[in-house]
Amino acid sequence: MKLARFRVGSGPVRLGRVDGDHVTDVSAEVGTSLRAILPDLPALRERIEAAAGETLPLAAVTLEAPVDEPQKYLGIGMNYREHAEEARQAGIPIPTSQLWFNKQVSCLNGPYGDLVKPDLSDALDYEIELGVVIGRRCKHVSVEDARSVIAGYLVTNDVSVRDWLQKRSPTFTLGKSFDTHGPIGPWLTTDDEIADPLDLQMTLTVNGEVRQDWRTNDMIYDVYEQIAYLSQVFTLMPGDILATGTPSGIGAPTGRFLKIGDVVRAEISGLGAIENTVVAES
Structure with missing residues (x-):
C-alpha cells in the first residue's frame, strides 16, 4: 500500500491511497494525518483499501511530504x-x-x-x-x-x-x-x-x-x-x-x-x- 499526503490547488491537505498514477482520498475514513494512524495501520488497512473517496490523477494534485510533523x-x-x-x-x-x-x-x-x-x-x-x-x-x-x-x-x-x-x-x-x-x-x-x-x-x-x-x-x-x-x-x-x-x-x-x-x-x-x-x- 502506498499512502500520500496531497492538496488540490490551494485546498487543505488530504490523505490518499496511491494506485498506479491516481490517488484516492481516504481522509473521510482515517483523517488527514499519516503520522497519527501509523500505530494502527495494520488494523486500518481494510478500511483504507476499501475507501472510495474522490480519485484524481497524480498529475492533478500537489504531493506534500508524506509524514506530517515527525518528532525526529x-x-x-x-x-x-x-x-x-x-x-x-x-x-x-x-x-x-x-x-x-x-x-x-x-x-x-x-x-x-x-x-x-x-x-x-x-x-x-x-x-x-x-x-x-x-x-x-x-x-x-x-x-x-x-x-x-x-x-x-x-x-x-x-x-x-x-x-x-x-x-x-x-x-x-x-x-x-x-x-x-x-x-x-x-x-x-x-x-x-x-x-x-x-x-x-x-x-x-x-x-x-x-x-x-x-x-x-x-x-x-x-x-x-x-x-x-x-x-x-x-x-x-x-x-x-x-x-x-x-x-x-x-x-x-x-x-x-x-x-x-x-x-x-x-x-x-x-x-x-x-x-x-x-x-x-x-
Missing part, C-alpha cells in the same frame, strides 16, 4: 563502503561506530518542492538515501525484531551545505538542516510491499546525468542494526524518519556542487522518485 529526522553518516572512502579522501575520518546526526524537521520538503540554494554557500550537495519510517513507539529493539517496528519506506535526498557541514558545525546539524533541504516522498510505501529493503536500486541524476547508482546492500550498518543501535539510546516514535546513508558519487570529492536551475531526481526501486529544482534564495 535522523541521518547516519558514511554508511556505504565506497562513500566512506571518498569521504576519507576529502579529509573526513571514517567513523569506527555508527555516526548519527539530526536534520531539524523544519528542513522537510515535499517530493517536488524547490531546493533553495543559500546565498552564503556555493557548496550545495546531494545524497540519495533510503528513508525508513518508524511505525510504533519502541525502545531497546533487537536486530531480529527491528523490521516489526518499520511502517514503511520512502525516498530521501539528504541535501547538505558542505562548508557549513564540515567547517561550521562539528555535529553536522547546521549543514544538514537548511530550509527545504529535506525532500522526502513521493509517498510512504508500506513495509509489506518491499521484499527486501537491503537490496534496492538507488539512482540519483542531476539534469539527467547519473551521479549516484548503487544498491542498498552496500550499507556498513543495515537498517535493522541502525534501529537497534538508536533504540538503545532513546524511544523511537511513530513517524520518526531515518535516512540510512548515501552511496558514492556525491559532489564533494570533485567539487561538482549543485547550481541554480539544476534538477535533481532521486529514485529507489519499488518506492518511486522525487525531483527537485535548485532555486535562488529570495
Whole structure:
C-alpha cells in the first residue's frame, strides 16, 4: 500500500491511497494525518483499501511530504563502503561506530518542492538515501525484531551545505538542516510491499546525468542494526524518519556542487522518485 499526503490547488491537505498514477482520498475514513494512524495501520488497512473517496490523477494534485510533523529526522553518516572512502579522501575520518546526526524537521520538503540554494554557500550537495519510517513507539529493539517496528519506506535526498557541514558545525546539524533541504516522498510505501529493503536500486541524476547508482546492500550498518543501535539510546516514535546513508558519487570529492536551475531526481526501486529544482534564495 502506498499512502500520500496531497492538496488540490490551494485546498487543505488530504490523505490518499496511491494506485498506479491516481490517488484516492481516504481522509473521510482515517483523517488527514499519516503520522497519527501509523500505530494502527495494520488494523486500518481494510478500511483504507476499501475507501472510495474522490480519485484524481497524480498529475492533478500537489504531493506534500508524506509524514506530517515527525518528532525526529535522523541521518547516519558514511554508511556505504565506497562513500566512506571518498569521504576519507576529502579529509573526513571514517567513523569506527555508527555516526548519527539530526536534520531539524523544519528542513522537510515535499517530493517536488524547490531546493533553495543559500546565498552564503556555493557548496550545495546531494545524497540519495533510503528513508525508513518508524511505525510504533519502541525502545531497546533487537536486530531480529527491528523490521516489526518499520511502517514503511520512502525516498530521501539528504541535501547538505558542505562548508557549513564540515567547517561550521562539528555535529553536522547546521549543514544538514537548511530550509527545504529535506525532500522526502513521493509517498510512504508500506513495509509489506518491499521484499527486501537491503537490496534496492538507488539512482540519483542531476539534469539527467547519473551521479549516484548503487544498491542498498552496500550499507556498513543495515537498517535493522541502525534501529537497534538508536533504540538503545532513546524511544523511537511513530513517524520518526531515518535516512540510512548515501552511496558514492556525491559532489564533494570533485567539487561538482549543485547550481541554480539544476534538477535533481532521486529514485529507489519499488518506492518511486522525487525531483527537485535548485532555486535562488529570495
